[in-house]
Amino acid sequence: MLNLYHHPFCPFSRCVRIALGEYGLSAEFVEERIWERRREFLIVNPAGTLPVLLDGEGPAICGPRPVLEYLDETRGAEAGARRLLPDTARGRAEVRRLLDWFDIRFHEEVSNYLLTERVYKRFMTPEQGGGAPDSAAIRAARANIRYHLHYIGWLAGRRNWLGGDDLSYADLSAAAHLSSIDYLGEVPWDEFEPAKAWYARVKSRPSFRPLLVDQIAGVAPSRTYVDLDF
Amino acid sequence: MLNLYHHPFCPFSRCVRIALGEYGLSAEFVEERIWERRREFLIVNPAGTLPVLLDGEGPAICGPRPVLEYLDETRGAEAGARRLLPDTARGRAEVRRLLDWFDIRFHEEVSNYLLTERVYKRFMTPEQGGGAPDSAAIRAARANIRYHLHYIGWLAGRRNWLGGDDLSYADLSAAAHLSSIDYLGEVPWDEFEPAKAWYARVKSRPSFRPLLVDQIAGVAPSRTYVDLDF
Structure with a gap:
């Protein structure tokens, strides 16, 4: 029995959810709002990060990379x-290099800004960092996303998938980050056709479907979020 | 033949250097100042991060986790x-959880502040971000280090090494970060005896010796930096 602490719009959690789908694994999901710093959750993962995987008895597997490596070691073979x-x-x-590219760099430069300003702050108290969106942060993300979409298109033009011949964690991580902000309508797909064509292939996989039904209270999904022919 | 792009005070590079020593591997070292964003280096690693490992012919292995996992897969068995x-x-x-703890959290909260303000800025031009140290950042690091030293002592009191029964990447990463700032005299060892006792065990390993001869031009090492009985 697998249990996953996650947040529906946390890109790291989304990546693991797609991986579970690709491996045909089901899990019980527990939604965690990490900014609340819930005591019971911090006992499970002192770093307070998502996702956290419980695999039956035994200590929790904490954090995106440990969870992905654990799934590879126990289910991948x-x-x-x-x-x-x-x-x-x-x-x-090479796949791990790209995983870090999206989970560290894309997150710092794009998805973290947009999710914090446009999603998480809605649910935070002022003490937790809530408040009005910082428009400078949103502008920075909108500028930064462009070279990432260019890089994705460049990779997709030279390889079958981003990390090589086969679908890999590199595609899952990139698509997870992009999907979270695509909900917000923050991806200028039409200006980046090669990246769009690659994303359409990931988006059409059955493992991706559960993400497309997630909703944020008070924020409607972008017109094309669920559309496979966007 | 292994080649490692590194910087003598980059904690991620130091961790890999200790790992090479533990595995009895030698490498040619190339010092890289990543803030210069040297074109030839960015072609090798577009993310511009350290360390980068070349293992004979073939593409470079880029970034701390990819390098450590690669060494495990090719040399660990x-x-x-x-x-x-x-x-x-x-x-x-569990080892990967702690690796992320030190490489992400400790780095963000402690070592990155101190190394940026007290080391890297000395070598940066104003355009690269050089200038006078930011005393607020240094103060934050000095406050934050205390709970990390407490956590290290807590782990060391319950296990033989930080990640479990055996020396692991968890110890190497923690010791690498601490050693970089210990050079600057920024670790209040005497207030954290259990962490100090654990560090003394890592520091006395032959794999650690090469780090203790590194010097920063214009910054003398702290009195106890090379001292095994500090």
Whole structure:
């Protein structure tokens, strides 16, 4: 039995949710608002980060990379051609490089700004950092996203998937971050056709479907969020 | 033949250097000042981060986690009892959790402030972000380090090493970050005896010795930096 502490719009949680779907695994989901710093959650994961995976008895697996590596080690080998990390050490290094690219760089430069300003702040008290959106942060994200979409298109033009021949954690992480902000209508797809074509392929996978029904109270999804032919 | 792009005071590079030492591997070192954003380096690693490992021919392995995982996959299995990740998936998850704790959290809250303000800015032009140290950032780091030293002592009191029974990447990462700022005399060891006792054990390992001869031009090491009986 798997349990996943997550937030519907946390990109790191979304990446793990897609991975679970790709591996045909089901899990019980527990929504966690990390800005509330809930005591019971901090006992499970002192870092207070998402996602956190419980796999039956035993200590929790905490944080995006530990969870993804754990899933690879315990479920990936038996997934055969659907495994989300390549077989070779060099292939895995390239996927991990891109995983860090999206989880660290894209997050810092784009998705964290937009999600904090446009989603999380809605639910935060002033003490937790809530308040009016910072328009300078939103502007920075809207400028920064462009070279990332360019880079995704560049990668997709040279490889079958972003990390190599096969779908991998690199695609899942990139698509997870983009999907969270696509809900907000913050991805200028029409100016970046190669990135759009790659995203359409990820978005059409059955593992992606559960993400497309998530809703934020008080924020309507962008017109094309659920549309597979966006 | 291994080549490592690094900086002598970059904690992520230091962690890999200790790992190389533990595995009995030698490498050619290339010092990189990432704030210069050297074009040839950005071609090797577009993210511009350290460390970067070249293992003979083939693409570079970029970034701390990809390098550490690559070393585990290509050199760890044959290292036997000296392997720096545990054998079990859960054991590995715990080491990776702590690796992220130090590489993300400790870095953001402590070592990045101190290294940026007290080391890197000395070598940066104004355009690169150089200038006088920001005393508020230094004060924040000096406050934040205390709960990290407490946490290290807490872990060390319950386990043989920070990540479990054996020396692991968790110890190497924690010691790498601490060593960089210990050079600056920024670790209040005497108030945190359990953390100090653990650090003394890591510091006395032969793999640690090369770090203790590094020098920063114009900044003398703290009185106890090289002292094994500090």
